[in-house]
Amino acid sequence: MEKNGKSLRNLLSVKWIILFTGIAGSHLLFAQQSLETLYRLTGDAVTGVFEPQREVIQNCSAVIYNKRDEIAYGVVISKDGYILTKASEIQIEEKSEEEAKDKAEPEGEKKSEDKAKPDGKEKSKPGKEFKLPIPEGLPPGTKIEDAGAIVLAVRVDKQEFDEVKIVHIDKKWDVALIKVDAQDLTPAEFAPDSKLEQGTWVVVNGATSRTKRRVLAGIISAQAREIPKDGVVGLGLVLEKVKDKLQVKDVSKGGGADLAGVKVNDIIVNLEQKKVAELKDIAEILVGKKPGEEVKLTVKRAGKDVELTVKLAILAGSEKPMDRNDQMSGDFSERRSDFPRVIQHDILANSNTMGGPVLNMKGQVVGMNIARANRCETYAIPVEELQVIAKEMLEHSFK
Amino acid sequence: MKGAFIYSSALWVIATLGFVPMAAHAFPLNEKKAPETQEDLMLIQQTLLASIPKAKAATVSIDLGNGFGSGVIVSKEGLVMTAAHVSGGVGKKVTIIMPDGTKHKANTLGLMAETDAALVQITDTGEYPFVELNRTGNINLGDWVFSLGHSGGFNKERGAVARLARLVRVANTTYQTDGTLIGGDSGGPLFDLDGKLIGIHSRVGPQLPVNMHVPVQVFIDNWEPMMKSEFMGEGPFAQKPIKGNGMLGVATKSVEAGLEITKVGKKTAAEKAELKVGDVIRKVDGKEVKTREELQTIIKDKSAGEELELEILRDGKERKITAELAER
Numbered sequence: 001m002e003k004n005g006k007s008l009r010n011l012l013s014v015k016w017i018i019l020f021t022g023i024a025g026s027h028l029l030f031a032q033q034s035l036e037t038l039y040r041l042t043g044d045a046v047t048g049v050f051e052p053q054r055e056v057i058q059n060c061s062a063v064i065y066n067k068r069d070e071i072a073y074g075v076v077i078s079k080d081g082y083i084l085t086k087a088s089e090i091q092i093e094e095k096s097e098e099e100a101k102d103k104a105e106p107e108g109e110k111k112s113e114d115k116a117k118p119d120g121k122e123k124s125k126p127g128k129e130f131k132l133p134i135p136e137g138l139p140p141g142t143k144i145e146d147a148g149a150i151v152l153a154v155r156v157d158k159q160e161f162d163e164v165k166i167v168h169i170d171k172k173w174d175v176a177l178i179k180v181d182a183q184d185l186t187p188a189e190f191a192p193d194s195k196l197e198q199g200t201w202v203v204v205n206g207a208t209s210r211t212k213r214r215v216l217a218g219i220i221s222a223q224a225r226e227i228p229k230d231g232v233v234g235l236g237l238v239l240e241k242v243k244d245k246l247q248v249k250d251v252s253k254g255g256g257a258d259l260a261g262v263k264v265n266d267i268i269v270n271l272e273q274k275k276v277a278e279l280k281d282i283a284e285i286l287v288g289k290k291p292g293e294e295v296k297l298t299v300k301r302a303g304k305d306v307e308l309t310v311k312l313a314i315l316a317g318s319e320k321p322m323d324r325n326d327q328m329s330g331d332f333s334e335r336r337s338d339f340p341r342v343i344q345h346d347i348l349a350n351s352n353t354m355g356g357p358v359l360n361m362k363g364q365v366v367g368m369n370i371a372r373a374n375r376c377e378t379y380a381i382p383v384e385e386l387q388v389i390a391k392e393m394l395e396h397s398f399k
Numbered sequence: 400m401k402g403a404f405i406y407s408s409a410l411w412v413i414a415t416l417g418f419v420p421m422a423a424h425a426f427p428l429n430e431k432k433a434p435e436t437q438e439d440l441m442l443i444q445q446t447l448l449a450s451i452p453k454a455k456a457a458t459v460s461i462d463l464g465n466g467f468g469s470g471v472i473v474s475k476e477g478l479v480m481t482a483a484h485v486s487g488g489v490g491k492k493v494t495i496i497m498p499d500g501t502k503h504k505a506n507t508l509g510l511m512a513e514t515d516a517a518l519v520q521i522t523d524t525g526e527y528p529f530v531e532l533n534r535t536g537n538i539n540l541g542d543w544v545f546s547l548g549h550s551g552g553f554n555k556e557r558g559a560v561a562r563l564a565r566l567v568r569v570a571n572t573t574y575q576t577d578g579t580l581i582g583g584d585s586g587g588p589l590f591d592l593d594g595k596l597i598g599i600h601s602r603v604g605p606q607l608p609v610n611m612h613v614p615v616q617v618f619i620d621n622w623e624p625m626m627k628s629e630f631m632g633e634g635p636f637a638q639k640p641i642k643g644n645g646m647l648g649v650a651t652k653s654v655e656a657g658l659e660i661t662k663v664g665k666k667t668a669a670e671k672a673e674l675k676v677g678d679v680i681r682k683v684d685g686k687e688v689k690t691r692e693e694l695q696t697i698i699k700d701k702s703a704g705e706e707l708e709l710e711i712l713r714d715g716k717e718r719k720i721t722a723e724l725a726e727r
Contacts, residue, residue: 033540035567038433040608041577045433049440198455198561199447199545201440219447219545219563225556325551325582328603346562346578348607361437361444375607376550376562376579 042206042348047215053203054215056363060188061205061213061356063155064090064164064178073205073356074178075368076156077390081182083154084390085355086370087169088335090176091132091150130166130176154180158211168393173381174335174370177393188357191364194343194382196220202345204369205356218347224382227371230337231314232321233289235282235297237262244277248299252316257297260310266299286312329374336371342379343367349378425535426592429542443543443563443592450594451545451561455498456528458588460553461485461519462494462502467552469559469587470495470519471596472529477503477521480618481586482601483510483636486517488704489628495521496553509625512639513632514572515601516613517586518625530588532615533595538574542566546578546610548587548600559587567608572617574598577608601636640702645724647698647707649674651691656712657681658688672722675713682710698724 038045047054062074062083074085132150152164161180168177196202199219206216236255239246246268251258268276271285272295289295289312297308326332333351345358349372358367358380367380381389426446434440457472461481468485472478479495486493486507495503503523510517521527546562564578576589580600589598589612598612624631630639648667651658658680663669680688684707688694697707703726711718 033569035541035565039541040565040567041563042608043433049434049437052437197448197451198558199444199451199563201444219444219561221561222557222559323582328581328605330605330607344557344560346560348579361440374551374581375603376560376581376584 041218042216047206047217050203050215050217053217053359053361053363054213056188056359057203057205057215057357058213059157059186060365063205063208063213064355065153065155066090066150067153069352070208071352073353073369074154075355075357075365075386076185076187078187079183079185081161081180081185082167082390082394083156083178083180084368084386084393085176085178086333087171087174087176089333089351089354090152090178130169132166152178154178155208155210156180156182156185167397170389170393173339173385173389175368175381175386175389175393177390177397179397188365189363190383190387191360191362191366193384194224194366196343196360196366198222201361202347202366203359203361204345204347204349205353206347216347216349218345220343221346221377222344224341224343227337227339227342227373227379228291229314230320231318233286233291233293233312234315234318235262235286235295235310236313236315239268239279239282241278242267246276246279246282256310256313257308260297260308261306262297262299262308262310263301266301266306268297269300269305270296270298272296325374331372332374333371336373336379339370339379339381341382341385342370343382345378345380346376347378425537426543429539429592432541446592447545447563450590450592451547453528454530454545454547454588454590454594455559455561457530458498458547458549458559460496460549460583461505461586462496462553463487464493467549467583468585469548469583469600471547471588471599472521472527473532473596474529475526477505477523477525477527478529479505479519479521480588480596480599481517481519482599482613483512483515483517484601485586486510486519487637488640489630491704493519495519496549498555498558500553500555509621509627509629509631510637511617511621511625511631512634512637514613514617515636516599516617516621516625517637518618530590530594530596532619533591533597534615534619536616538566538569538591538597538614538616540566540569542597543592544576544578544589544597545592546576546580546584546587546589546600546612548580548584550581551583560584564610572613573601574612574614576610576612578610579603579607580610640704642702643699644727645698645701645703645705646727647694647722647724651680651694653690654679658691658694668722668725671725672709672720674709674711674720674722677713679712680709681712681717684708703727 037043060076062076064072064074072085072089074083076083154161154164165179167179203215203217205213207214235257236252237257238250240249248264248266251262276282291314293312294309297310299306331350351372354369356369357365360366366383368386370381371379459470461468461470470479470481473480491507493505495505503521505519505521508518508520544564547559550560562578564576567577568575580603584600587600588596591597597615601613602611648664648669649660650662652661656679660676660678683697703724705724707722709720
């Protein structure tokens, strides 16, 4: 599957991109003096000074492959092979209940269970299971490796593991717990907290060879905070054009319009004191508005105008449209919003370098990279939350 | 060339004043090609941590109505340095957003359309946090620097985003750093590690480490004309206003009291200013208008982005309405 960002990179036709959100332009100026690559932030002369931190990365940053391709990094959290990574980058899906059931109960047993039902004894539900997506409709005899299915492998330090078990995922944080069959790994040491001032050094896994991990360093670049869900804000209504008016056909339960008291069959009169006759009129009025903002909505109900205040929310399943900043960002994570709290750093990264540890200068984990948001912002789950997530998932796996 | 330029101007200082101006406490690691020890790294961090708070307090977001840029306050009275493609013109009204979200009215002053430099003055009176310019001329290839900016627009919870970088290219009108910038950063400040302003963010190349800034020296050399609101140069970062390219977007007929609006065009300046059919325009910019031609003459003398002060009659009451002309 090709990433949006990668395909868009080709669309960048201008030489320079002016950094103002909204207006495009191009200009070329010639520079005279240039610093050798060696001495730049990503150059060996600089990254080489981070050797003590690199040695830690070498051991606790797992590299996750789909066949030969690096698709993510991970944080080694136990000697015996438990590793945390970014779930959506390795495309783990939760098995539907049916699939899980089918596997747990072959045909014959299913019938016996049906028979057992009259006793009132329900067989306990099988635990959640996780799978990697497998393409459907393969010709018989096709190996799934050849058919584009994901085949995971993990490298830690110089060891390679071909058997990778998916233990659990935390959808809220987009974190997966995976397990490889190991005995002697060096787990990451967690820092006591992630309270780092803006400007503090952090170090991550920057690149990988068979035997060696390279590091990149940067700074904590912004305040820790929640990243609200991206998407299109809306009222939470299904509208239908009836003659030249918009009528409410359905109200999303628990949505802004529902909470404000909009009812099915209401006719939309005004939004923000502006007449609306078309869906695009509503879209135009809502453009640039943020979730949580309130708008005034007037509806006609039983011949009377009713004034309501609707709190806007992100519409379920909507995606933020690509903007200019996304286009100039190249590669970014598919999931890069809806995190309860993140810390942010300025280290160059890609969507396939997420999931790895973020170290402080003591070589302790202060976070786990969770999203490449754009060309200058990368988010990491703070160590406080990461430890809770890890603990909960480990407990689950031992049940 | 840039190196030569800096060098020769330094010589000029020596020749006329007889001494080399002291570089105000230059960051010692700039003398090394690269940090050598973890202690060196900690010195970078320590210096940066000390500089960020003051630099951040003066780093503002600029709301232009149709987008966002950044800027940095350089005087107690609220003078702001930014990029020409952010200010976009001379004498325009913009809104400055302080780090705590407070908004201030501001007017754009002069700009340099060829190098992307501009000044903006906050018009609300007050005392503003500001940064100092590095006026030593002692800014060199390989220097450790940091960028601040309201990347992607203002976000109070996040605050201005910091990026550590080195100066990787130096030319007369451009610095390049390897600290990544993005839309919304434009016009934001580039600092030396001691927190003195050395440049203003301008543009980026397609590759991540290609990020361009206007050297502070460009501002210093053109300070007076910029303060006098001069529009210098011809593009590409700002276009001179073109007289007569503005449009209000109404159809009118002459009536006894003035010009009655018979039609308001969709998505026009008139609609935006909430002019309505039936409104009677009595005066524009203080001048009485009785005919369509009189209104057109006034508009022809202005350009898109400029404002019209309208005095109108609506439902028998006098009203004042300001309309910003749209581009024809």
